[in-house]
Amino acid sequence: MVNKIIIKELNLCFAKNHVLKNIDISIPEKLITAIMGPSGCGKSTFLRCLNRMNDLIEGTKISGSLLIDEKDIYSDSIDIFDLRKRVGMVFQKPNPFPKSIFENVAYGLKIHEIKDKGTISEKVEKALRDANLWDEVKDRLSSSALDLSGGQQQRLCIARALAVEPEIILFDEPASALDPISSARLEELLEELKKNYTIVIVTHNLQQAARISDWTAFLMLGELIEFNKTEKIFTAPQDKRTENYLTGKFG
Amino acid sequence: MTEGGIFPALIGTFLLSTGAILFALPLGVLAAIYLKEYAGAKKWVRIIRIGINNLAGVPSVVFGLFGLAIFVKLFGFGVSVLSGSLTLGILILPVIIRASEEAIDSVPSSFKEASFALGATKWQTIRKVVLPTALPGILTGAILSLGRAAGETAPILFTAATFYTRHLPESPFREVMALPYHIYALMTEGTKPEFQVPIAYGTALVLLLLVFAVNFIAIIIRSRMRRKRKW
Numbered sequence: 381m382v383n384k385i386i387i388k389e390l391n392l393c394f395a396k397n398h399v400l401k402n403i404d405i406s407i408p409e410k411l412i413t414a415i416m417g418p419s420g421c422g423k424s425t426f427l428r429c430l431n432r433m434n435d436l437i438e439g440t441k442i443s444g445s446l447l448i449d450e451k452d453i454y455s456d457s458i459d460i461f462d463l464r465k466r467v468g469m470v471f472q473k474p475n476p477f478p479k480s481i482f483e484n485v486a487y488g489l490k491i492h493e494i495k496d497k498g499t500i501s502e503k504v505e506k507a508l509r510d511a512n513l514w515d516e517v518k519d520r521l522s523s524s525a526l527d528l529s530g531g532q533q534q535r536l537c538i539a540r541a542l543a544v545e546p547e548i549i550l551f552d553e554p555a556s557a558l559d560p561i562s563s564a565r566l567e568e569l570l571e572e573l574k575k576n577y578t579i580v581i582v583t584h585n586l587q588q589a590a591r592i593s594d595w596t597a598f599l600m601l602g603e604l605i606e607f608n609k610t611e612k613i614f615t616a617p618q619d620k621r622t623e624n625y626l627t628g629k630f631g
Numbered sequence: 632m633t634e635g636g637i638f639p640a641l642i643g644t645f646l647l648s649t650g651a652i653l654f655a656l657p658l659g660v661l662a663a664i665y666l667k668e669y670a671g672a673k674k675w676v677r678i679i680r681i682g683i684n685n686l687a688g689v690p691s692v693v694f695g696l697f698g699l700a701i702f703v704k705l706f707g708f709g710v711s712v713l714s715g716s717l718t719l720g721i722l723i724l725p726v727i728i729r730a731s732e733e734a735i736d737s738v739p740s741s742f743k744e745a746s747f748a749l750g751a752t753k754w755q756t757i758r759k760v761v762l763p764t765a766l767p768g769i770l771t772g773a774i775l776s777l778g779r780a781a782g783e784t785a786p787i788l789f790t791a792a793t794f795y796t797r798h799l800p801e802s803p804f805r806e807v808m809a810l811p812y813h814i815y816a817l818m819t820e821g822t823k824p825e826f827q828v829p830i831a832y833g834t835a836l837v838l839l840l841l842v843f844a845v846n847f848i849a850i851i852i853r854s855r856m857r858r859k860r861k862w
């Protein structure tokens with residue numbers, strides 16, 4: 381097992397709010413790592429450190445080392461736009477652009493200066509296939525993405541992220557706005573994606589974390605309480621607080 | 632003055648309003664982008680915004696005088712389509728800036744986040760996501776202000792309009808007839824009021840219909856946009 385992401389002493393403050401505290405964690409390559417914890421504990425913030433989306437929020441201070449493939453992603457020599465291409469993100473609420481299905485998936489390719497029409501179509505098709513959406517949309521690629529169902533929109537957002545060929549994909553509660561059937565399809569898809577991608581997923585849903593993830597991290601009030609193989613976390617948590625959370629004593 | 636019809640005035644109004652939009656739309660949209668996406672919350676930005684809002688309340692005759700001093704005299708464009716268009720453009724600029732700012736504001740931040748997360752730069756995000764999404768709102772504002780520009784008399788009084796000509800302007804540096812000013816001229820000048828007054832009322836009707844038509848187009852765009860939007 382190779383660690384794709386290695387984080388040491390990560391601290392993050394939004395203005396005076398100390399949100400992430402001394403986080404040490406190593407995230408394995410081509411597996412699914414779940415981040416659990418009560419709401420407001422900093423799960424999304426943690427995730428957004430990995431593609432530097434917190435940089436967009438004014439007054440953010442971040443310290444510690446955050447390595448991807450042994451390179452510090454917060455060093456000056458890092459091209460942030462290239463980093464975000466390598467580290468894709470799928471959001472809580474499906475957020476396709478108000479453009480056609482095709483244009484949504486092609487967006488990232490065009491941003492990154494891929495101009496050849498043939499190449500773009502090929503990559504769009506591949507991304508849609510990999511996101512298990514191709515068969516449902518292949519006859520209406522030019523219709524609006526906003527006409528798709530919620531589950532389809534979320535898979536479209538995944539296809540959009542896949543198109544630029546990332547190595548890591550971050551999911552921030554991707555199923556929370558979906559019905560159970562769409563949610564199950566999404567889980568299936570995640571299982572397939574982990575063959576090729578390193579996946580970090582924030583989830584509120586404990587059963588979901590138990591079903592799909594290989595490793596699980598438990599965050600509380602910005603601290604990493606416990607990080608272990610998923611079956612260990614769920615069967616024999618080491619920390620009382622993890623146990624309380626899993627048994628529903630709070631959260 | 633009672634001969635020649637209102638065709639030259641109609642064309643004049645069309646030229647002046649189109650010129651005003653050509654000038655004010657790009658400038659207004661760029662200003663709105665700057666204010667919304669780049670300027671941040673600095674103090675002088677607030678002052679600029681207050682300035683823009685006040686500009687929208689300045690009486691239009693003052694714009695006319697300003698146009699006379701700057702475009703006609705200082706820049707030496709003379710009394711011409713160009714001077715009139717620029718003056719009208721400045722008159723509608725605050726409206727366009729405000730409409731564009733509102734339209735940009737209404738673009739959900741989740742769209743921008745999605746774009747940034749794919750590695751897009753700020754400018755790419757503005758160009759490819761924010762502006763296309765805001766466009767119907769911007770256009771509605773622009774068209775409504777076009778209606779306003781078409782109906783204004785005072786700004787073109789000293790900068791563009793002429794009492795009477797049978798010719799269309801050969802170049803942007805020529806003066807031109809315009810519907811609102813034509814009405815004014817018919818009612819105040821000339822020697823045959825008994826013929827002129829009915830023509831003035833007729834011209835007013837044409838002007839009204841024109842403005843209604845323009846506003847109607849804006850309303851159609853807006854309702855279409857509301858129906859289409861699902862976020």
Ligand SMILES: Nc1ncnc2c1ncn2[C@@H]1O[C@H](COP(=O)(O)OP(=O)(O)O)[C@@H](O)[C@H]1O
Pocket residue numbers: 394397399417418419420421422423424425426437
């Ligand atoms: N854009 C922001 N600006 C300031 N504070 C924020 C911002 N986003 C989140 N926070 C704060 O950071 C903390 C963690 O939030 P978040 O990471 O969204 O939690 P979670 O995803 O676990 O529910 C909260 O206290 C929240 O108020």
Ligand SMILES: [Mg+2]
Pocket residue numbers: 423424425552
């Ligand atoms: Mg969250």
